[in-house]
Amino acid sequence: MDRYRITAVSYLNTKPLLYGLLNSPIGGQLNLELNIPSDCAQKLKNGQADLALVPVAIIPELQQPRIISRYCIGAVGEVRTVCIYSDCPLEEAETLYLDHHSRTSVELAQLLLKEYWHLSPALLPAQEGYIRKIGGRTAGLVIGDRTIGLDKKFKHCYDLGEAWQQHTGLPFVFAAWVSTREFDAPFLQAFNDALASGVSQIQKLKYLLPSPAPDFSLEEYFTRYISYQLDEAKEEALHRFLSYLNEKQGAAKPMPVFQR
Template sequence: MDRFKLSAVSYLNTKPLLYGLLRSDVSEQLDMELAIPSECARRLVAGTTDLALVPVAVLAELPDYRIVSDYCIGTNGAVATVGIYGEVPIEEMTSIYLDHHSRTSIMLAQLLLEEYWQLAPHLLPAKEGYLDKIGGTVGGVVIGDRTIGLDQRFPYFYDLGEVWKQHTGLPFVFAAWVSRRELPADFLELFNEALASGVAKVPELQLLLSSPDPSFDLVHYFTHNIDYHLDAGKREALERFLTYVEKKEVIPG
């Protein structure tokens, strides 16, 4: 039996997908590693993993890739865990730190600042500990589990999934399952069935996981903020986003 190296994002929003994979027979064919989004992307670009859940902006770097699943990390409006935080309204932010965990969120923030808000603050590459530098007229893009509870720390929060929806009328894809080579059809069938089963088990999973913060509604997050189906609307959104990414230079993390 063939085995495949798989890299997946370690955030809360991937738990239903991982739950499905780990409870499926397909797990016997997987050597699974968890990492932050940017590291999953690096492994895919370097060719050290066969299959990865990666931030979609990396697709613009790849001469060859295959989106191998109808499941993703997406949203159709407010996503709750990707946004710009600050002590002042965004119009008053002179600088914004860019979360180094995901190029997709960096590029999405750049796109919305340029096209939606029509603002040009100084964009700063961020390193670990940058959350403590957000304050005054300095804002920050923050993604993933680190955002949970930040709305109580900062009075201004701009949800990038929600703003994208307002700007384009489209849903958004933050991460997709991607391979750079052709994988066996029977394996991919089992893989997709496992992901489908994990998404279907969200009600069960909600009973097994505790909320990371008393103010964070885990049930609402899984059922309203995250949309796991890579449908036609999200594919259209992905094409729109990648058209922008291909023309722009990312601020390094």
Template structure:
């Protein structure tokens, strides 16, 4: 009898590649059905039951009836993250409207929180649709996340990194996405093997960086993986996650 594979969905961005590399190289690969999607779609699939394991934006966690974080690794940052930023032609204080990237509610909630509590600047939020980056101009700024941010620092005069702002606001690192399961029957053996596979993927970063093409001529993959993305879900990040989720559950204005 063929054992049913566990359905897994993960973020499709560059920052997930080292983790996926570890999973695909491990013996677990035969026990997983792996799909990739933008963060918001990963959250939807996990919440709907279409996936039982997901690397999902942490803002979805309060909406899950039952869940468990199953890994010591995440998509996080301890300061500048480089690929979650507000861009604009004018300083933030002069922005009257900001597009909110529809790819991840975690980044949207973080932007709202920082604008309210850290920058203390009121703007009108605009729902972003495909192509919205071309409409960032004048006093209209935009939150952009993931691989689409690469090169935008050359296009827009003002860039506000949300990882940096959160660190300055709280003194804490940040967790953008975590490995979560909604399956209470996932075995401890599976979880241990899963964690080992992720660690081994990160251990092979030097080799992976040779295999992956850089998305832009002046984009340094090594610098991105080692100085901007912090994959350890350590005590500081768990504290930050608890603090951020308290904002989410309090119901920031939408």
């Protein structure tokens, strides 16, 4: 049988999910690749992946998107690794770089600037090395492992998970397991069981993974900040976020089907 082509985000917060998948009975059926989120999105869109952990912001760009798992990369309030950094208060920032690794958080940042902070700095597309340009009146959105330690480097740090929660009272979903093709029920069951098993073994991962910084607790990050369950409140948040994107793009794209 052909192996399924799976693409997942290359950041630390995906490791519990990958640990579960690779140690599961279906581990051998998976042809796994890791990419930055914007590339995961591109690979699913191009048909280079059968199933991918993708930024939810690209769901409206897909033909017949299916969310095939009860697990995701989410947060209930503070997430720690999706933040706007600046040396001036955000209201004084004239320009803001939008991380090129990201698809969801660049949209979330724009939503929050408009609806929550009521600010309109000039938005700049980022390129490799842009973090060095943050300073003065220039702010920057940064996601993933590159954020670790940046809170000590810059005077201000605005956590997008926390701001979204203050704005809506809801958790948030950054990335979800999405497919544009159908999988049979036994595979989906095995896939979800594998993810559940990974999340339940987080305690082990702190011994297996190198800590990215001396004062960074992987266990705290995986259990207190990242929230893996795609529960009802996160579904509501996802619906709200995708409705905002539809409105912004002036397109009434159907909501993704849940098949899990």
